[in-house]
Amino acid sequence: MVNYRRAKVAGACYFLTIALQNRSSDLLVRHHLDLGRALRDVQQRKPCRLPAIVLLPDHVHMLMTLPAGDADYSSRIRLCKSRFVSALRRRGDVDVRLNAKGEANVWQRRFWEHLIRDEQDFAAHVDYIHINPLKHGLVERLEDWRFSSFHRYVQAGLLPGHWAGGTEQAVVHAGE
Secondary structure, eight states, rough: OOOOOOOOOOEEEEEEEBBBSSSTEEEEETTHHHHHHHHHHHHHHHEEEEEEEEOSSEEEEEEOOTTTTTOHHHHHHHHHHHHHHHHHHOOOOOOOOBBBSSBBBOOOOOEEEOOOOOOHHHHHHHHHHHHHHHHTOOOGGGGGSSBBBBBHHHHHHSSSOOOOOSOOOOOOOOOO
């Protein structure tokens, strides 16, 4: 088995991607309320901030900032995945099966993580997160994709409503 080495810096910000096993599924947007509840539950149980997030049909990109002295983003991702699967199982309208290890057939086993190095890296990942619905051809205008923190950035005056990841940069700071 491969031994993954993950960056672990207490109080840092991380870019994270979690994906469904079935990359052609739209399960995440169909059950966005369940995923939202799972994320809020994670934040209550294991405090963290999500400065930017986008929910796509089959994967989620997010920035997660951890509290000082805490480098455990893995348990937060595990809890989010678990809460979402539990919600789906309670619904009964999604075929959730467990394998011999007790793992559900919903999420890919692992996730992608990147330690945010500085404010420029933070801004680049905010841009990447927000441009994703356009990149995947889900909408022609970002303001039409409702499952994104893009709308918070527009309301806060950090991005114009017509922004599309070109020369305009998000006016945000890694500490926010």
